[in-house]
Structure formats: structure tokens, C-alpha cells
Amino acid sequence: MPSPSQNSLKIGIIGFGPFAQFLSSTMIKQGHSITATSRSDYTDLCTHLGISFLRDMNAFLKSSNDVILLCTSILSLSQVIKSVPFHCLKQPTLFVDVLSVKEYPKDLMLQVLPHDSDVLCTHPMFGPESGKDGWKELTFMCDKVRIRNEVTCSSFLQIFAAEGCKMMEMTCEEHDKLAARSQFLTHTVGRVLSEMEIESTPIDTKTFQKLVEVKESTSRDSFDLFSGLFIHNRFAKEQLRNIELALETIKQQLFKRMNEELD
């Protein structure tokens, strides 16, 4: 794995959806050069952004990237990664994923990637909306799963550190435990509010306005992302059950109090 010159990296991106587009604008600003491939054709968008878009996966792998960033949906990662012709890689490469669940891509990458490639699991805890005014103070989680080329790995992490992200190293398992109780819960509440079609009223309280923001922010993400958080985080099912149980408890408390009042 050659060390990148002057910290400028050649980054290949697989899956050029909303989140990859968001990340790449900052990477370009920092002077990294990007090649992308995706299921859909992003040639026009990429030309506009100064990114070379290669529909052909063989050509993409041969373009000697220092880092290959996996930005597909959680649900499609397995299918995508298994279809990659890794024998076309010209050099040992750092593979980084940005999926919002972490044990699942870690296990997949360790299974499928060539043994001489490095593996960094990451989760930038922000997106196009929360990160639209810069990444300062926003959290970036990572787990250095299999790193031999420390220089390339540091250069990659520096992309986020340089923007002022709060760098948080933890295991993929720890991440998934915490994220089930925070991010998955947030998306579930947001989807429930969306299903109820809640809207601002002329008599909103400040606290209700926060719920409307939660609804709006979570419904901007794809249903694939939300269901990925559920299906591929083994701690999520328990949290869904916990929401149901807590709602049932609150309901019981309300009816108990109501019956006391009627007595």
C-alpha cells in the first residue's frame, strides 16, 4: 500500500447516493481526488463535481485508489461487496465503510475482502442536514478493525479531524448497543410521528416544535436506511420491544389515574 503524497488521497467510492455526495464535497474541498461507481448512472453529477465516474467495476478497481469507501445502503452491502472483482485490485487497499450499523459490515468485510487489505469501520454521526453548516463538534465514530498501513488510515481520519469532528474510537459492538438506544430509537419515533402526520399548529409549544423537527429530519432519510438500522443491528429488536412496553406502561398509568378520578 503506497503512502499518499502530501496527505492527498485517491479515494474510490462505491455507492454514490445522498450520503456519498455529501461526504465527497468536503473531500474535494480538501484536495483529495475521487473516483466513484454506483448502481445508478451519476456521470453528469460527477462531471459537474470534478469526480471521475466509472460505471465499470473492473475499471474502477484498477484506478489505484488508496482508500475504497463503501457508501451503499445497509441492505445492499452484502450483494454489492460480493459482486466486486477484487482480483482487479492493483495494490493492497484501505477499505472503509460508513454504514449506520457497524458489526454487520465489519463481519462482511472480514469475510469477503482480500486478506492484504486494511479495514476501517466508521460511522459519521451526521448527514446532509445536521452537517450542512460544517462538521465542527459533530461526532465521528471509528473502529480500526485491521490496520497495517497506519499512514493511509491516519490521512483518511484526518479528513474528519481537520473539519473539527469529535473523533470517537470504540468497538463496532459498543457502537451498535448505543446506536440502538439512540439513533434507531430516534428514527422509530420520527417514523411514528410521520405516520401520524403531525404538523405544526398555531399553538405549538417549544417542545412540540422539537418533535416536528425530529419527524422532518428522520423522514428525509430513506426507508432502506431505517430498515437497515433495524435488520442489521442485533440490539434494535429489543429497543423496539422496549418502546412498546414503555408506551403500554404509560397508557396503564393514565387509565389507572382516570379510574381513580372517576371513583
Next chain:
Amino acid sequence: MPSPSQNSLKIGIIGFGPFAQFLSSTMIKQGHSITATSRSDYTDLCTHLGISFLRDMNAFLKSSNDVILLCTSILSLSQVIKSVPFHCLKQPTLFVDVLSVKEYPKDLMLQVLPHDSDVLCTHPMFGPESGKDGWKELTFMCDKVRIRNEVTCSSFLQIFAAEGCKMMEMTCEEHDKLAARSQFLTHTVGRVLSEMEIESTPIDTKTFQKLVEVKESTSRDSFDLFSGLFIHNRFAKEQLRNIELALETIKQQLFKRMNEELD
């Protein structure tokens, strides 16, 4: 009903809990004079604030207030109002309530209050937390249910208008419909999150932080207040049912997607 001189009102408060204490500090700042009575003894606090506290309800009623403000909990209003010896009132008086539900106190007041008293139903859509840095842009809902003395009523409303509140006139019924879908829903979500004991994590997203704020803000209010929102707003039960149904729908969608993935 005599008109107050120079807009300075004599205001009597029944129920001197957290919300009455919060309101009265602004009223005093504005130069109104306050007399209070409550189930508990607030003599010391009131002395400190420059408020005369009269434990005896007869003496309280005889203190010739322009306005009597009902600030009891939703659940205790009926018991409190029915025990008031209205024959002790020395003059026709404007009665104002601030309960977070509106049809219920309106009906009670019209039943129980002397016919020569005026009735203004209000709901300041803020509290000690959201209003701690002033009331500017915060919403104040009111329904002029039975107003003959327009001058006293305007002087009272001016307390909130002068602080920059967004004054919102609507019927008690409209209020309750909207509040069931906003404030009651907010409190229910907050109590569910509280029951789940959610806490900030080292990898919070911005949106999860909003949920933590919703939890903290709603659990500051008494359980009496929350159960009052449920028991005495006839639109609340339907909304509780809607939350359950929406959660069930989201759960079904997740399991359906999971089963498709496994196929």
C-alpha cells in the same frame, strides 16, 4: 366591576404552585398587585415576593380583586372551585383560568361561577423552562367566553401582549383538538422516553439530542398535569390510540422488510 386605575390590576391567584409562581414574577415586575391562596402554605415564599398570602378563602375573596386567576392542577379544579364561597365576593370579578385543557374549565366555570362574573379561558403555551428568558414570540391562547367588562379583560391580556407573546384567540374546542395532537402527544412521547430511561450517549446524533430535550422538558412537569391533559381533553384518547396504531404500522413495515430480506 370597577376599571383598574392606570392598567395596574389587583390579581388574586388560587393555586400557588410552580406555574402560578412563574406567572406572578412577571406580573409583579409589571406593577400589578397580587394576593394568593393555595392548599399548601406559601406564606414565606409570598412574603419574599411581595405577595399577600391569605390561607383563608373568605378573606381572599373579600380582598376585592379585579381578576381571579385559577392556577390549580387540572385534576383539582372541580374540587377547588366548588369549595369557593362566592357569596363573599364584594364585586363582579373577571375569572381567568390557565389550565392546559380548555373545554373542561370553561364548562365548570360557566356552571359554578356567579352569573355576574366574567369568564376568560386562557392557555399560555409556555412554562418556567421555555419562558425563562422572557415570553417574546411565545404563544398565548385565549377564548373570551363571557366578557362584559372589556377594559379589565384587555388590561389582563395586556400582561402577555406587553411581553411580546403571540396572542392567539380561538375557541376552547379548537384548542383542545390541536393540543391533543401537539402538547399531549409531546408529553406522551416524553414520558415513554423517560420510562425507557434514555440518556445522552458518546455518539448522539443532533436529532437524538432533541429527543433527550423532549424527555427532560416533559418530565419536569407533574404527573398530575400529564394525566389532566389525558383525562380532561376529550380528544386525547383518540391520539393515544393513534400513537399505538402508528407504532404498530411501523413495526409491521420493519418486519415485512426483514422477511423480504431473508427470502
